[in-house]
Amino acid sequence: xxxxxxxxxxxxxxxxxxxxxxxxxxxxxxxxxxxxxxxxxxxxxxxxxxxxxxxxxxxxxxxxxxxxxxxxxxxxxxxxxxxxxxxxxxxxxxxxxxxxxxxxxxxxxxxxxxxxxxxxxxxxxxxxxxxxxxxxxxxxxxxxxxxxxxxxxxxxxxxxxxxxxxxxxxxxxxxxxxxxxxxxxxxxxxxxxxxxxxxxxxxxxxxxxxxxxxxxxxxxxxxxxxxxxxxxxxxxxxxxxxxxxxxxxxxxxxxxxxxxxxxxxxxxxxxxxx
DNA sequence: TACATATGATCAT
DNA sequence: TGATCCTATGTAA
Numbered sequence: 571x572x573x574x575x576x577x578x579x580x581x582x583x584x585x586x587x588x589x590x591x592x593x594x595x596x597x598x599x600x601x602x603x604x605x606x607x608x609x610x611x612x613x614x615x616x617x618x619x620x621x622x623x624x625x626x627x628x629x630x631x632x633x634x635x636x637x638x639x640x641x642x643x644x645x646x647x648x649x650x651x652x653x654x655x656x657x658x659x660x661x662x663x664x665x666x667x668x669x670x671x672x673x674x675x676x677x678x679x680x681x682x683x684x685x686x687x688x689x690x691x692x693x694x695x696x697x698x699x700x701x702x703x704x705x706x707x708x709x710x711x712x713x714x715x716x717x718x719x720x721x722x723x724x725x726x727x728x729x730x731x732x733x734x735x736x737x738x739x740x741x742x743x744x745x746x747x748x749x750x751x752x753x754x755x756x757x758x759x760x761x762x763x764x765x766x767x768x769x770x771x772x773x774x775x776x777x778x779x780x781x782x783x784x785x786x787x788x789x790x791x792x793x794x795x796x797x798x799x800x801x802x803x804x805x806x807x808x809x810x811x812x813x814x815x816x817x818x819x820x821x822x823x824x825x826x827x828x829x830x831x832x833x834x835x836x837x838x839x840x841x842x843x844x
Numbered sequence: 845t846a847c848a849t850a851t852g853a854t855c856a857t
Numbered sequence: 858t859g860a861t862c863c864t865a866t867g868t869a870a
Contacts, residue, residue, distance in 0.1 A: 680865080
């Protein structure tokens with residue numbers, strides 16, 4: 571379930587359960603054996619999220635200068651998943667590429683696109699390719715605004731491009747465009763400053779809510795007849811994502827879907843006029 | 845047992 | 858644009 575909110579939440583939870591401890595690190599699956607060996611026994615100092623990327627920082631091994639300490643970089647991709655266990659952990663599955671064992675908590679990671687050690691310059695190069703993170707304090711939305719105004723691609727495709735801004739995935743892009751009343755096929759550079767301001771604000775609010783709750787709930791509880799977000803049934807948490815052919819929750823128009831930016835997007839033709 | 849599916853991204857063409 | 862990679866799960870056969 572990895573959009574930006576999930577990654578930031580993971581960073582927060584793993585900081586709380588593992589940071590400050592010397593960890594046992596290994597790779598039961600065998601594809602990260604060497605990297606794991608370099609980290610084994612070292613103190614995890616912090617875990618940071620940027621968009622959909624995770625960075626794990628470690629105390630320097632004996633004799634090594636701190637600024638050459640390698641950083642563990644993880645990107646979950648579409649399938650990556652962490653499992654966290656308190657106390658006794660079950661045996662790792664066949665696909666567990668990384669296992670971190672702390673004093674009380676063990677995490678297993680499987681299915682990730684990227685599990686690698688990077689140097690600080692390598693991390694900088696990676697970050698340099700990314701747009702602002704709506705979940706980071708001090709994010710500069712004007713950078714995303716400028717990137718959009720340079721694009722001829724549709725806003726729906728641009729929101730998935732992590733060079734524009736980071737953290738949005740296929741669910742949030744469909745949902746925030748619905749909430750903003752923007753048609754996904756609107757050319758990105760035609761989005762007005764006022765529309766962008768609303769869109770950025772929605773993105774920040776939605777990602778923050780998702781980070782806190784661990785789930786994507788974009789519907790206004792009143793639209794599905796309940797009192798609070800936490801009471802929204804799992805089948806009614808979104809307005810348009812994967813709801814093609816169903817009636818819009820606001821106006822009952824049939825939701826449509828099509829390919830956009832290489833993925834499927836859905837929208838309400840009435841609430842999101844072209 | 846097989847297949848379809850999934851909230852991602854990269855690389856080749 | 859299409860192929861490819863990564864894993865787990867649910868449903869169909």
